[in-house]
Amino acid sequence: MHKDGESVHVSEEEASGGSKEGVVRWVLIVGTLLAIVALSAIWITGAASNTDPDADNANVSAKMAADREATDHLGAPLPAQTGEDQQQVRNNLPVVEN
Secondary structure, three states: OEEEOOEEEOOHHHHHOOOOOOHHHHHHHHHHHHHHHHHHHHHHHHHHHOOOOOHHHHHHHHHHHHHHHHHHHHHOOOOOOOOOOOOEEEOOEEEOOO
């Protein structure tokens, strides 16, 4: 710090109260890289230890098959129930009268 007449001149380091070494930048870069490496290692080891690639979908597939079996009869047309062995058909559909 030096004084020229009425004005005071202060260096940038003295005005900021610290040094400008860029340490924070390096801490952020190193920390981000370490986080990426750690998360990648967790992801890769988890994928490598999984022996059945369809293990996550096995329960969903079984549930879908069970639902399909339970609802297969819903889409089938009703059998014609006539006293005679004749079946009435309208628009290519069997007609059941109550």
